Amino acid sequence: MSPSTSSATGPAPRFAVVGVPGNRRVTLFQDAVRAAGLPAARVVPWPEVLRGGAEFLPGETVRMDSPGEDAEVERLLRRVDDPTRVEGSAVWYAGFTAAVRTVARAAAAAGAVLLDDPGDIAVLFDKRLCHAVLEGAGVPVPASPTSGAAAPAVRGWADVRERMADHGMPRVFVKPAHGSSASGVLAVETAGPGRVGATTSVERDASGRLFNSLRVRRVTTEREVAAIVDALAPDGLHIERWLPKATHRGRATDLRVVVVAGRATHAVVRTSRSPMTNLHLGGERGDLDDVRAAVEAAGSSWGEALAVCERAAACFPDTLCVGVDLLPSTGWRRFAVGEVNAFGDLLPRLTGLPGSGAEGLDTYAAQVAATMNRARNRRATATA
Known part of the structure; x- marks a missing residue:
């Protein structure tokens, strides 16, 4: 029996991955495909797709991966020469969602199976739309005056101040x-007239251009906060109440939970001394066992915390895998969903949660296994 066949159910999936050749995400997925005894995935480069070329083979299973971490892709999508620039996210979003639709059309024309729904991706990459979908499904989320397509646009800092005052935030x-990886995010605090500060990774140069930095810093004047917000506003802004987070060893704490095929399979604790817990911004991994114990000691349920993530993922049923940012409240009794990420599975060497069905598997291997299981079920249904 060849490695690409299953003795009981016929041929196993043949993968094609739309991604950045040589990128660590593609490499980790290829490792998982080979470990499952399958032929290497055929890589379709994002630059090729963005130039109008996306071709698939009949019966291929097509996975779309992040277009990030590639200067050429950034130039094509954002239309800027410096990939660290923050502005241009609306142009990026329009170009990326158009490319995703191109992939979907090409896959459908070839009779290929798509693992990521283009409609889901369009919502996941618009925080205003995603918030409204989650809220409408009863998933706990931070309060927001910008939730949904009908919410008035935020035109600048004056609008932000007005929304904060009107909603008691x-x-x-x-x-x-349309940002990701905390790009352009500001954690804003007010304490009376004229007393405004923010925490952000945005750097602003002398000409007013905005750049991403790996250094989180404090902005201490309303004038500078306003300048950053006003520069970001043309691309679209989303405002959320800043919920007090639980702490772990004196550090603000949240979790990234990966949900594969509707089931929470992996979780990592992220801690930080700043409001941003992103690991690339200096956040550190915390101890998951300690967090589970804290949840149970508070009289809450770890299983319910994971169920919140699964409910969030269920809002996107046609997408195999999402990464859910879970925000534990002070005291570890309640949880809210901060964001749902289309490409939130980059957690190298992290194996599955006990009882998840993904024990011993990393996030990519869990997705390969889930895809193989789906293919078996489809064939069994067709045979029946």
Whole structure:
């Protein structure tokens, strides 16, 4: 029997991955495919797709991966020469969602199976739309005055101040609607007239251009906060109440939970001394066993915490895998969903949660296994 066949159910999936050749995400997925005894995935480069070329083979299973970490892709999508620039996220979003639709059309024309729904991706990459979908499904989320397509656009800092006052929100997160990896995010605090500060990784140069930095810093004047927000506003902004987070060993704490085929399979604790817990911004991994114990000691349920993530993922049923940012409240009794990420599975060497069905598997191997299981079920249904 060849490695690409199953003795009981016929041929196993043949993968094609739309990604950045040589990128660590593609490499980790290839490792998982080979470990499952399958032929290497055929790589379709994002630059090729963005130039109008996306071709698939009949019966291929097509996975779309992040277009990030590639200067050429950034130039094609954002239309800027410096990939660290923050502005241009609306142009990026329009180009990326158009490319995703191109992939979907090409896959459908070839009779290939798509693992990521283009409609889901369009919502996942617009924080305003995603918030409204989650809220409508009863998933706990931070309060927001910008939730949904019908919410008035935020035109600048004056609008942010007005929304904060009108909704009784002295502390908020201001996020680019189409951002990722905390790009352009500000954690804003007010304490009376003229007393405004923010925490952000945005750097602003002398000409007013905005750049991403790996250094989180404090902005201490309203004038500078306003300048950053005003520069970001044309691309679209989302405002959320800043919820007080639980702490782990004196550090603000949240979790990234990966949900594969509807089931929470992997979780990592992220801790930080700043409001941003992103690991690339200096956040550190915490001890998951300690967090589970803290949840149970508070009289809450770890299983319910994971169920919140699964409910969030269920809002996107046609997408195999999402990464859910879970925000534990002070005291570890309640949880809210901060964001749902289309490409939130980059957690190298992290194996599955006990009882998840993904024990011993990393996030990519879990997705390969889930895809193989789906293919077996489809064939069994067709045979029956």
